[in-house]
Amino acid sequence: xTKENSIKLFESKKIRVHRDDEQxxxxxxxxxxxxxxxxxxxxxxxxxxxKRKLIKEGFNQLGVIIVxxxxxxxxxxxxxxxxxxxxxxxxxxxxxPSPKAxxxxxxxxxxxxxxxxxxxxxxxxFDRAMETYLKKYxxxxx
Numbered sequence: 001x002t003k004e005n006s007i008k009l010f011e012s013k014k015i016r017v018h019r020d021d022e023q024x025x026x027x028x029x030x031x032x033x034x035x036x037x038x039x040x041x042x043x044x045x046x047x048x049x050x051k052r053k054l055i056k057e058g059f060n061q062l063g064v065i066i067v068x069x070x071x072x073x074x075x076x077x078x079x080x081x082x083x084x085x086x087x088x089x090x091x092x093x094x095x096x097p098s099p100k101a102x103x104x105x106x107x108x109x110x111x112x113x114x115x116x117x118x119x120x121x122x123x124x125x126f127d128r129a130m131e132t133y134l135k136k137y138x139x140x141x142x
Contacts, residue, residue, distance in 0.1 A: 013032070013035065014032060015028060015036060016072070016081070018083060027067055029081050029082075030066070030082045030092065031044055031047050033092070034046050034050070037100045038100075039100075050096070059091070062088075065088040066084055066088070067083050067084070068080045090108060093105065114128065
């Protein structure tokens with residue numbers, strides 16, 4: 001199994017990530033995301049409170065989608081850290097009241113709307129898929 005641990009930057013804040021090539025997925029450090037989006041000085045406490053809130057609201061899969069991975073900390077040592085995949089991360093971002101989270105929320109709403117429209121009219125979904133494919137794989141002429 002090939003794994004890649006790295007740090008991604010978002011607005012000059014470090015986000016620790018883990019790539020599992022075998023499963024073809026990324027996991028993100030939840031406390032790094034929270035610190036970046038909220039500016040909280042105690043992102044671990046914020047995460048603890050947010051977990052309780054999410055579970056209380058009925059997000060029962062939370063315990064299933066969180067994985068604990070050893071990621072390198074700022075002191076150079078590796079510590080067990082709560083991490084989450086992309087889908088779970090997007091769900092958590094929806095629950096963070098922060099101006100920095102708002103662009104993500106707007107994007108999610110737009111993507112969600114397009115998906116709903118695509119289920120009503122499959123031709124729309126097909127047209128969007130073709131448009132994306134053509135932009136990605138067919139070079140522009142002229």
